[in-house]
Every structure is written in structure tokens, then in C-alpha cells.
Amino acid sequence: MDLNEINTKLESIAYNKSLPFCYSCYKVARTGTCKSCHSDDLMRLLPDSGCEYGVDWIVKELIEENLEFVDSDEIFEQMIEECYEETTQVGFMKLSTVQVMKDQDPICWDIAKGEYIDGLVEDEQLVTFDNGSSYYWIHDIESYIDENLELEVA
Ligand SMILES: [Zn+2]
Known part of the structure; x- marks a missing residue:
């Protein structure tokens, strides 16, 4: 799935889970036109959540509630530990490579972490829906889509 397809599918899940x-x-206007005032300028209602125009906010809520966001510190540390040794000999001490790197140059560490995360986004492994405040694995989103689109067909 590319990002467009993901967005389209998430939007249709959001439509299915909400009401005009x-x-x-x-009041709810199931047909898409309000029976009382005949308006078709309708919001979407997500039961237990609220109502608002559009479905972007529903997509965001569904993702936040159903998927676990990626801990960017954790995945960057794991990658470093896989690339280098888990511990590094400094003099007679065996120290955590990650900890030594962070302590020695926290700024460089943060820059490299940002670049690593950006790279994963470019490779379409990670995706963000809030300009980088939180990231999700695309494969998690794909499984969510598969589960939730299937349910509606059945
Ligand atoms: Zn009305």
C-alpha cells in the first residue's frame, strides 16, 4: 500500500465508523440530508467522541486509540546496538555504547536520531499524521486497515 491508498482506506474506515x-x-442524519432542516452541510459524529466536520480528526483518533506509536528513542538505540557493539571498552570499563554516545555528544545523538527517523519515513516504513509528534509503523497501519475493512464487508 502506498500512502495515498493508506489515507483513502483510513478515510473510508472513518466514514464507516461515524454518522452524518x-x-x-x-441529530443524526443517516441519509446524508437532515430530515428536519434539509441541510446536507453535515458533520460526522463519532459515538462516544463528538462531532466535527470532515473525517481527518476521526482518522487521527482511530489511530491513536488502536495503534501503538513508535518509541523513536527505542528504535534508534536498537539500531545502534545492532550496528555497533552493545558495550564498548573504555579503558578498563565495559560501558553501554548507547549511553557513552549519548553522554559524550547529546546534540550529535539527537541529530542522528532525527535523520534515522526521517529515513524510515522516506522509505515508507514509518508514517506520521501530526507532522512528526508521533510515528507509526506502516505495517501496523496496514494490518489495522485489513482488519477493519474486512469486518465491514462481512
Ligand atoms: Zn438539521
């Missing part, structure tokens, strides 16, 4: 809602009359 007339805010002026404050």
Missing part, C-alpha cells in the same frame, strides 16, 4: 450529523438540529 446535523449540528444545527443536533
Whole structure:
């Protein structure tokens, strides 16, 4: 799945999980037109959550509630430990490579971490829906899509 397909599918899941809602009359308008005021300028209602125009906010909520975000510190540390040794000999001490690197040059560490995460986004392994405040594995999102689109067909 490419990002466009992912977005389209997430949007259709969001439509399926929400209902058209007339805010002026404050009632659900299942047909897409409000029976009371005949408006078709409708919000989407997500039961237990609220109502708002569009489905972007629903997509965000579904993802936040159903998927675990990626701990970018953790995956960067794992990558470093796989690339280098887990411990590094400094004099007579065997120290954690990650800890030594962080302690010695925290700025360089953060820059490298940012570049690593950006690289994963470019490779379409990670995706963010909030400009980089949180990241998700694309394969997690794909499984969520598969599970939730299937349910609606069945
Ligand atoms: Zn209405």
C-alpha cells in the first residue's frame, strides 16, 4: 500500500465508523440530508467522541486509540546496538555504547536520531499524521486497515 491508498482506506474506515450529523438540529442524519432542516452541510459524529466536520480528526483518533506509536528513542538505540557493539571498552570499563554516545555528544545523538527517523519515513516504513509528534509503523497501519475493512464487508 502506498500512502495515498493508506489515507483513502483510513478515510473510508472513518466514514464507516461515524454518522452524518446535523449540528444545527443536533441529530443524526443517516441519509446524508437532515430530515428536519434539509441541510446536507453535515458533520460526522463519532459515538462516544463528538462531532466535527470532515473525517481527518476521526482518522487521527482511530489511530491513536488502536495503534501503538513508535518509541523513536527505542528504535534508534536498537539500531545502534545492532550496528555497533552493545558495550564498548573504555579503558578498563565495559560501558553501554548507547549511553557513552549519548553522554559524550547529546546534540550529535539527537541529530542522528532525527535523520534515522526521517529515513524510515522516506522509505515508507514509518508514517506520521501530526507532522512528526508521533510515528507509526506502516505495517501496523496496514494490518489495522485489513482488519477493519474486512469486518465491514462481512
Ligand atoms: Zn438539521
